[in-house]
Amino acid sequence: MDEVLKTHEVIQSLDKSIAVLQTQLASKSSQEMSLKSSAPVPRQKVFMVIGINTAFSSRKRRDSVRETWMPQGEKLVQLEREKGIIVRFMIGHSATSNSILDRAIDSEDAQHKDFLRLEHVEGYHELSAKTKIFFSTAVAKWDAEFYVKVDDDVHVNLGMLASTLARHRSKPRVYIGCMKSGPVLSQKNVKYHEPEYWKFGEEGNKYFRHATGQIYAISKELATYISLNQPILHKYANEDVSLGAWFIGLEVEHIDDHSMCCGTPPDCAWKAQAGDVCIASFDWSCSGICKSVERIKFVHEKCGEADGSYVGGMQSGDKAVHTDMKLLIGTCIEIWVLEDSDPQIFQLFSWRGRVHGVSANSELGLDQNGKSATFCLLS
Numbered sequence: 001m002d003e004v005l006k007t008h009e010v011i012q013s014l015d016k017s018i019a020v021l022q023t024q025l026a027s028k029s030s031q032e033m034s035l036k037s038s039a040p041v042p043r044q045k046v047f048m049v050i051g052i053n054t055a056f057s058s059r060k061r062r063d064s065v066r067e068t069w070m071p072q073g074e075k076l077v078q079l080e081r082e083k084g085i086i087v088r089f090m091i092g093h094s095a096t097s098n099s100i101l102d103r104a105i106d107s108e109d110a111q112h113k114d115f116l117r118l119e120h121v122e123g124y125h126e127l128s129a130k131t132k133i134f135f136s137t138a139v140a141k142w143d144a145e146f147y148v149k150v151d152d153d154v155h156v157n158l159g160m161l162a163s164t165l166a167r168h169r170s171k172p173r174v175y176i177g178c179m180k181s182g183p184v185l186s187q188k189n190v191k192y193h194e195p196e197y198w199k200f201g202e203e204g205n206k207y208f209r210h211a212t213g214q215i216y217a218i219s220k221e222l223a224t225y226i227s228l229n230q231p232i233l234h235k236y237a238n239e240d241v242s243l244g245a246w247f248i249g250l251e252v253e254h255i256d257d258h259s260m261c262c263g264t265p266p267d268c269a270w271k272a273q274a275g276d277v278c279i280a281s282f283d284w285s286c287s288g289i290c291k292s293v294e295r296i297k298f299v300h301e302k303c304g305e306a307d308g309s310y311v312g313g314m315q316s317g318d319k320a321v322h323t324d325m326k327l328l329i330g331t332c333i334e335i336w337v338l339e340d341s342d343p344q345i346f347q348l349f350s351w352r353g354r355v356h357g358v359s360a361n362s363e364l365g366l367d368q369n370g371k372s373a374t375f376c377l378l379s
Contacts, residue, residue: 043142043143044142045142045143045144046080046144047084047146047166048086048144048145048146048162049144049147049148050085050087050150050156051116051138052065052089052150053130053134053150053151054152055122056105059108061152061153061292062152065152065296066114068299068304070114071087076113083162085158087114088114088116089115090116091105091117091122092120092122092133093120105117119133120133127239128235128242128243130239131149131239131243132233139220139224139226145165146219146220147218148165148217149213150215151214151282153286153288153292153296154214154215154281154282154289155264155299155304156215157278157279157305159305160259160279160305164176164279171253172221173222174252175244175252175254176211176218176260177261178211178256178260178261179209179254179256180210180211181207182206183206184197184200186203192238193237196236207244208248209254211243212240213238214280215261215279222247226246229246257279259271259276259277259279260280262278262282263284264290264299264303265298265299266302269303271303
């Protein structure tokens with residue numbers, strides 16, 4: 001019996017090793033295919049790509065995002081150039097070629113230059129397909145460490161998102177979000193009905209753990225896996241379930257981070273005042289911010305990081321940075337170093353507290369490995 005168990009353990013270990021090698025091979029093949037392309041375009045190496053899912057009818061939502069958490073114009077370009085953070089509204093095309101809907105998006109993009117157009121026909125029931133195409137398109141265009149999908153009615157703090165992802169840079173296959181396991185709805189004519197409910201066992205069963213669809217992040221190897229295998233990745237009715245299903249048989253670390261699903265004020269405001277600034281905020285009852293066009297500015301004022309967290313930088317080779325900051329006594333600044341391929345080194349500053357009236361001048365030194373440093377105002 002012991003020999004049988006040992007053999008079983010060896011087989012399991014081999015299966016895991018094969019899975020790891022397959023994902024690494026897929027990533028390598030993707031790079032080689034890019035190099036062998038008849039018209040090779042070198043991919044820009046960046047830290048993360050954020051795709052904001054939007055629709056033709058959502059112009060007011062997009063403008064409300066631009067007016068709050070998404071940088072515009074030169075600031076958007078600077079974010080890309082200095083921090084390696086790409087932010088784009090992602091949208092496909094209408095079913096009719098060169099329709100008035102497509103021309104409206106073309107005009108809006110000419111004005112703002114913040115769209116990523118997908119080879120995809122838009123439709124609410126096509127979100128799973130759109131997700132696959134987004135990751136494939138983003139992987140082909142940018143060589144990022146992380147790829148993020150977010151809805152256009154969600155408030156995001158870019159600094160907190162960046163510093164959180166930076167802590168997982170050493171992990172090859174990570175899937176980050178608010179993990180949930182909702183019921184499989186077999187009844188027709190209900191929201192989130194699952195036509196393939198029978199695949200999930202007996203009636204009343206729940207889905208496997210997966211990140212809620214409002215916002216999630218995946219690492220490079222997982223995005224590459226989706227890109228290479230998209231023709232055979234099965235699409236379920238719900239996009240977030242589909243994504244979770246694609247990773248079920250892989251060696252993937254699921255990271256359940258509830259700062260990615262804070263409620264709108266007062267929830268995110270209380271957390272910010274306590275020094276726990278949220279990555280993302282929305283209303284569960286609306287699967288986004290209820291009446292987001294009217295309310296996202298209020299959420300940004302109460303829960304945004306402009307007062308307490310930001311994305312900052314320093315030049316390659318710097319060993320320290322002098323600061324002139326206002327912090328609460330007992331709060332800390334955590335610095336994570338990002339290595340670009342140049343190889344420039346950038347810092348993401350995450351202030352773990354709201355700004356109030358205590359001023360401090362200090363020098364922040366990096367640790368021996370040059371990976372992080374922490375400054376705390378103790379008195």
